[in-house]
Amino acid sequence: MDAVLALADGTAWEGKSLGATGTATGELVFTTGMTGYQEVLTDPSFAGQVVVFTYPLIGNTGINDDDFESDSVQPTSLIAREVCRTPSNWRSKASLPDYMKAKGVVGIEGLDTRAVTLRIREGGAVMCAVSTEGRDAAVEAARTAVPYVETDFVAQVTTKGPYGWGVSGIEDVTEPEGPAILRLVVLDCGLKRHSLKRFAALGVRSVVLPAGSSAEEVLSWKPDGVMLSSGPGDPDRLEAVVATAQGLLGRVPVFGICLGSQVLARAVGGRTFKLKFGHRGSNHPVKDLTNGTVAVTSQNHGFAIEPGSLDGSPAQVTQVNVNDGTVEGLAIPSERAFGVQYHPEAAPGPWDSRKYFAEFVEIMKKGQTR
């Protein structure tokens, strides 16, 4: 079946349908990671977006039972040059197209994804539609789609109620399976499971709470530390989460990842801005200004912290992107808080920055009162 990718200005690329039928709209973005489509597909930070994979051969290793970052498909649609129907990997349980069909996700393949990527690079991330219902319907859908920044995606993807995560995975929040060394509360703005897995590997039990929880609700769990998770959308919309962060700073150690680091910046008076087309991929070099070393990081963000906006605040910029100099890390030493703009939990991407989980655990241990 034919499918089409269309922009509001009438630009359209034709290809073959992939997955379910229908029309999907979203912000058109590209990711340059060559592996990890299953993780991308289930990362809540992609909510409301249509993802183009720049690597042309997607789906080679199928879909397995372990590499999901959440329970749902998060981007509204997928775009690939070619998708594999006969995957080969020892853990593979289903092909990507079959999985998409089962989940009702619309996609398109067989189009010139490099041309689409260059269009995004030149014109910035814009709203688009992927449709099996013809070019006119697709263009119309792209034109009438609600702009990305006008939707509160965090409210859509956050957990409905509290749950726990221990060494053996998800567990009843009131009945932890085993004794853990430390207790972490995670404010779920669009959490990736690998963040919980990394903490669990260090003996930390997490309690995951809805993003809208107040500082008092968070502290009622008597946490040794709080993580502000990664997630989708414009941090400008997250006044309640920022207020919660303000209520936590100084009372408990705080670690922010991606959107969480932007919330941290805003909590001390910083501002954020929208990047032209964001950073999405597994190859972004980040320089640690405290020791001069460079790490290759996994990134997925469309907004960034305005560096000058932190002047005069207790926060300092600790890491920058080697490519474009944007803020990649900040620390508020007086409040035992720090954040990174990239994804130390990887999945997908390099494992070079896993040490931050251990560093936060050390900070938590120092302040432990129980």
Place this chain on the structure above:
Amino acid sequence: MKILVIGSGPIVIGQAAEFDYAGTQACRALREEGCEVVLINSNPATIMTDPETADAVYIEPLTVDFCERVIAKERPEGLLATLGGQTGLNLASQLAAAGVFEKYGVRLLGTKLESIQMAEDRELFRALMREIGEPVPESWIVESESDLEALLDTVPYPCIVRPAYTLGGTGGGVAYDREALWEIGRKGLKLSMRSQLMVERSLLGWKEVEYEVMRDSAGTCITVCNMENLDPMGVHTGDSIVVAPSQTLTDIEYHMLRTASLKIIRALGIEGGCNVQLAVNPDSFDYYIIEVNPRVSRSSALASKATGYPIARVAAKIALGMRLDEIPNSITGTTKASFEPSLDYCVVKIPRWPFDKFVSGDRTLGTQMKATGEVMAIDRTFEGALVKAVAGLEVRNKDLDDLGYRKATEEELAEFVRVPTDGRLWALAEALRRGWTIAEVNRLSKVDPWFLEKIKGAVQSPPPNPIAYKMVDTCAGEFDSRTPYYYATCEAESDMVADPS
């Protein structure tokens, strides 16, 4: 600063012109940084010995004696040996042992000799791997015929024999029984520069994956590229069809192996480029470290061409003490060398064997490299790259159809599919054309089903002719790039031609 560069010497089987390519790039990179380059090479038929590549060129034998004479006359401050392949490294070790560096106050640039020794001496390397917790296959060191004799009844067969300090694995092989081990082992002892060889547990049938990694003196490490061999373990990587990037690894597997490779380059303290070869169990997360080349190699030349990332150029600048985040990426002009390349195409390398000239040569492929060249093709599809590479080989077959295999009986064909030779790709294609199942061809050849599906696809419907040009830009289109390096492909749109300014 005056720097002596040791060239690649003669081009022999097992070593190719890639060392000339790397050495030339390095000489240019050093001069770009204001260094005066003195080159010594025994082979005048190279690009690097062109008068404009270096400030002074000595065409002399690559021996301690001649090298010392050049050092005495030129009095260079530094010496760069990691870009001339094994020849340069061996010569640098010999010069150090003879006390030449101390006598003339020459500093070895880039990777330290101790690091090179640690990577190349089997025992030191295995001890280091044990220390950092990276798995190496069980193995036994043999330094005499009596060692070898004692081993005949204790090792698991088949086993692999690898002589130490030889080019392209000369003298190595797979021993299926004690008679073969005795024969190959004795020959290997004679060929090894230090009469040392390693007998190793066979990992035949496992996936073979390589990572090209870089490290600077500040400790920053990156991966330039990873590559997956279509031929599973058992065939020398120089004789394997190689694909970049890997195709059958999930993100976790890719990064597990990447992390291991970076851990190794850190532990060795390499300053420059390094190649790590790993064997990966196709049915689990198990892997073994097979080999590390602590220098620019044939694989790094391929990785350079495959990604656009100039490994030798960057390695030369690292040797001068520059850091990856300071060295500009000359392809994009906007990013730095600390940015890992991302590919938006697929690369296929096919070795070129000389059996059309050596008609009576044994065409079976094993751990000793037999290819004398290679063809690399880039396309947006695997089928496209494969078919282009085949067409570029300039062998009897211009496509995947071979008359010889067409005439083979089912039994004969099964043998051609099972035993790796220079013609196996065509044997696989013939078996799939005859309708053999992917599972059956995989059982015989151990070639991953993903590759077999693709070969089958290329046989059933040959890929369309290229109609557009796309750029190799190291960044999958994320940044505007300046270097005019293009490949042809069947796509709707061509990239804009780069503005030469």
